Structures are given as structure tokens and as C-alpha cells.
Amino acid sequence: MSAAIVNTIKQCGYFNQGQCLSCRHIQQPLAQQVAVKTQTLQQLLAPFIPANSVELFLPPITGDDSGFRNKAKMVVLGAAHEPVLGIISPSGEAVDLCDCLLYPADMQALLHRLTRFVQQAGLPPYRVDKAKGELKFILLTRSQVRGEYLLRFVLRSHNGIERIERELPALLAEYPQIKVVSVNIQPIHMAILEGDEEIFLTENTRLEERFNHVPLFIRPKSFFQTNPQVAAKLYQTAREWVAEFSPRSLWDLFCGVGGFGLHCASKDITLTGIEIEAEAIACAQMSAQMMGLENVSFMALDSTDFAKGKSAADKPDLIIVNPPRRGIGEALCQSLSEFAPKAILYSSCNPKTLAKDLEHIQGYHLTKVQLFDLFPHTDHFEVLAMLVKD
Ligand SMILES: C[S@@+](CC[C@H](N)C(=O)[O-])C[C@H]1O[C@@H](n2cnc3c(N)ncnc32)[C@H](O)[C@@H]1O
Numbered sequence: 258m259s260a261a262i263v264n265t266i267k268q269c270g271y272f273n274q275g276q277c278l279s280c281r282h283i284q285q286p287l288a289q290q291v292a293v294k295t296q297t298l299q300q301l302l303a304p305f306i307p308a309n310s311v312e313l314f315l316p317p318i319t320g321d322d323s324g325f326r327n328k329a330k331m332v333v334l335g336a337a338h339e340p341v342l343g344i345i346s347p348s349g350e351a352v353d354l355c356d357c358l359l360y361p362a363d364m365q366a367l368l369h370r371l372t373r374f375v376q377q378a379g380l381p382p383y384r385v386d387k388a389k390g391e392l393k394f395i396l397l398t399r400s401q402v403r404g405e406y407l408l409r410f411v412l413r414s415h416n417g418i419e420r421i422e423r424e425l426p427a428l429l430a431e432y433p434q435i436k437v438v439s440v441n442i443q444p445i446h447m448a449i450l451e452g453d454e455e456i457f458l459t460e461n462t463r464l465e466e467r468f469n470h471v472p473l474f475i476r477p478k479s480f481f482q483t484n485p486q487v488a489a490k491l492y493q494t495a496r497e498w499v500a501e502f503s504p505r506s507l508w509d510l511f512c513g514v515g516g517f518g519l520h521c522a523s524k525d526i527t528l529t530g531i532e533i534e535a536e537a538i539a540c541a542q543m544s545a546q547m548m549g550l551e552n553v554s555f556m557a558l559d560s561t562d563f564a565k566g567k568s569a570a571d572k573p574d575l576i577i578v579n580p581p582r583r584g585i586g587e588a589l590c591q592s593l594s595e596f597a598p599k600a601i602l603y604s605s606c607n608p609k610t611l612a613k614d615l616e617h618i619q620g621y622h623l624t625k626v627q628l629f630d631l632f633p634h635t636d637h638f639e640v641l642a643m644l645v646k647d
């Protein structure tokens with residue numbers, strides 16, 4: 258890696274030198290990036306917006322342009338005596354990204370310490386070209402509430418575990434804020450990030466986070482928002498929009514660890530959360546327990562299957578959906594249209610699939626749309642859209 262890298266957020270040296278191109282728009286001011294995103298969103302949703310109703314688009318919500326990211330996915334490169342945590346550049350060189358300014362300063366410092374950890378442990382980085390070595394990735398997640406960490410080592414086999422265990426006490430003594438450490442075994446010679454087997458090296462298995470006083474938990478394999486500052490505003494907005502309908506019953510589909518549902522829940526609301534990943538459901542259940550919520554049921558199921566198994570008599574007052582990039586799909590759109598709740602709150606990370614789904618949700622109209630800039634410097638963003646029964 259070149260020594261003289263100018264690393265300010267508007268001048269990311271890695272980007273300028275073509276070493277990391279992840280932030281395509283980093284050279285544009287954030288306000289300009291958001292203006293372009295807003296235009297894209299308005300164009301995609303134009304078919305669903307009645308004439309003269311642009312006021313339906315509320316002002317976009319933005320956050321910091323650096324230090325906002327809580328998760329680092331580092332490829333481990335180089336050699337055991339000289340490891341590099343980062344990425345392979347487009348030209349094929351190993352690039353150390355410990356100083357990437359998307360991470361808070363304390364996280365950057367810990368990434369440097371982890372580079373030394375790998376060296377001291379003598380863990381050979383996995384070489385994709387030779388199918389040799391042990392350590393594939395280091396995954397680090399930070400909680401904003403207390404600046405604590407979940408640290409994961411992705412290994413090819415069990416061989417490296419002993420070396421990690423040998424060095425771990427010194428690391429944990431120096432960094433008591435590392436609360437959860439695990440090893441994931443990914444034996445397949447492919448660029449997939451993680452395997453099925455997770456071995457915890459600490460007693461703690463989940464990291465506590467807190468958004469707007471709502472306790473949430475981060476587990477190795479459960480989805481968690483990567484921009485806590487803007488995600489907290491997203492959940493808070495959802496809470497306010499939902500409250501306007503005073504629902505007595507609520508479904509949170511694709512609920513993950515429960516962020517939306519738990520923000521909107523109260524002792525008087527019956528909440529049902531549905532999510533495919535069992536570990537995320539266990540986290541949501543723990544949060545509900547901590548909040549003293551009793552009328553809550555979180556289940557590990559496919560959202561479309563869950564909805565298909567329900568009759569119109571079971572319909573809740575309001576349904577929240579927050580699907581992956583592919584959207585909710587035609588079958589679920591049809592079920593939602595048939596249930597006909599008072600309102601549907603759709604949080605989407607892909608406005609193209611949102612627009613497609615809106616074509617298939619019958620009997621509803623948009624009343625509010627807001628853009629949340631969860632992914633600065635990229636083309637991506639989150640949209641919160643409120644649909645009300647005609
Ligand atoms: C964009 S994330 C949203 C998670 C959560 N709502 C939040 O705020 O963090 C989408 C979630 O949908 C889950 N998921 C994917 N396919 C699913 C399916 N068919 N049924 C239910 N959940 C699914 C994923 O595991 C992931 O947790």
C-alpha cells in the first residue's frame with residue numbers, strides 16, 4: 258500500500274488511487290448525493306403519486322458522512338508474518354482498509370490491533386489462488402450505545418482455533434469492550450462469507466444495542482442495520498407514523514431482530530413478528546422480554562407462508578414490511594391486499610422492487626414517503642412509505 262494516502266472523506270485516498278471503489282459518489286458532497294437519490298426515488302414512484310401531490314415526499318433524512326458504519330467485513334490477505342486486513346484492489350493488490358473513514362476512530366484502532374493479533378497468533382491468511390491457509394475474514398460489529406464489539410473470525414477449518422484462544426486473553430484484557438468473540442467455520446473454497454458452524458469463544462453470545470431506548474441484540478448471523486445514526490431515525494419515524502393509526506394489532510414481516518415492531522409496540526398492542534432467521538427471532542424475543550411486552554409473538558417463518566396461512570378474520574390493524582432487496586413479491590402483495598388492514602408501512606432498501614410491489618398492492622394509496630440515507634456515497638438508500646386503505 259502506498260504510504261502517502263490523503264484520507265479525508267471527500268478525498269478518500271484509497272478511492273482516488275483506485276484501490277477501493279466501494280464509495281462511487283464519495284467525491285460529491287452528501288447534499289448533492291441525496292438530491293440525486295431523491296430524484297431517482299421520485300421518478301420511480303411517480304406512477305403512484307397523484308398529480309400535484311409532491312408534498313407527500315417528506316425531506317430526506319441524512320446522517321454523518323464519515324464514521325457512521327458499525328460493521329467491518331475485512332478480507333484477511335498477505336502472509337502470517339505480515340497480514341493485511343482489507344480488500345483486494347481492482348488491480349489485484351492487497352489493500353489495508355483499517356483506516357477507512359466509514360468506521361469510527363475507535364473501530365479503526367481496533368482493526369489495527371486485530372492485524373497485530375493475526376500476526377502474533379501466526380494465523381495464515383487463506384489464499385484463494387492456492388486454496389491454502391486458514392483465516393478468511395474478520396467481521397467486526399460495534400454497538401453505538403456503549404462502543405462494545407462483536408468479533409468474528411471466519412476460518413477454513415478448526416485448525417486455527419487453538420492459536421486464536423492462545424492470544425485472546427491478552428486482546429480481551431486490552432479491549433474489555435469486546436464482549437462477544439466467535440469463530441465461524443467456512444470450509445468451502447468459494448468467496449461466500451460464512452458457513453453454518455459458529456463456535457463462541459466468550460460466554461456472551463449477543464451484543465446489546467439500543468436505539469431510541471429500545472434494546473436490540475446483534476448476533477453473528479442475524480441482519481442488523483449498518484448505519485445506527487440514521488437507522489435510529491428510521492425506526493423513530495416508523496413509530497410516529499404507526500401511532501397515528503392507534504393500531505391494536507400489528508404484524509412486522511421480515512422483522513429481523515425486531516427493530517420496527519418493538520419501536521411501535523406497547524402493552525396494549527398485539528405484535529406478531531415474522532422472520533426466516535431463527536437467531537434473529539431469538540434476539541427479538543429477548544428484547545420483548547426486557548421491555549416487559551407480553552402480547553408479543555415472534556416466529557421464525559417465511560413471511561409469505563405465514564400470511565397465506567392466515568384468514569381475513571386474523572387480520573391486524575396495520576402491517577409493517579421490511580424485505581430484502583428483492584421486495585415482498587406478488588404473492589405477498591396479493592395477501593396484503595386481501596387482508597386489507599387500515600395501513601401498510603413499507604420500508605424498502607430497493608426503490609425499484611418497491612415500485613414493482615406497489616403495482617400489485619390493490620386498494621391502497623401512498624400518504625407519506627421519506628428517504629433515509631443509510632448508505633452514503635453509494636447508489637443505495639432506504640425508503641419509508643405509508644400506504645393507507647382507499
Ligand atoms: C432488510 S432486512 C430487515 C430486518 C429488520 N426489519 C430490521 O429492521 O433490521 C430483511 C430481513 O428479512 C429476512 N428474510 C429474508 N427472507 C425472508 C422470508 N422469506 N421470510 C421472512 N423473513 C425473511 C432476512 O433474514 C432479514 O432479516
Ligand code: SF4
Pocket residue numbers: 269270271272277278279280283354357358359
Ligand atoms: S469503503 Fe472506505 S476506503 Fe473504500 S472508498 Fe469508501 S471510504 Fe474509501
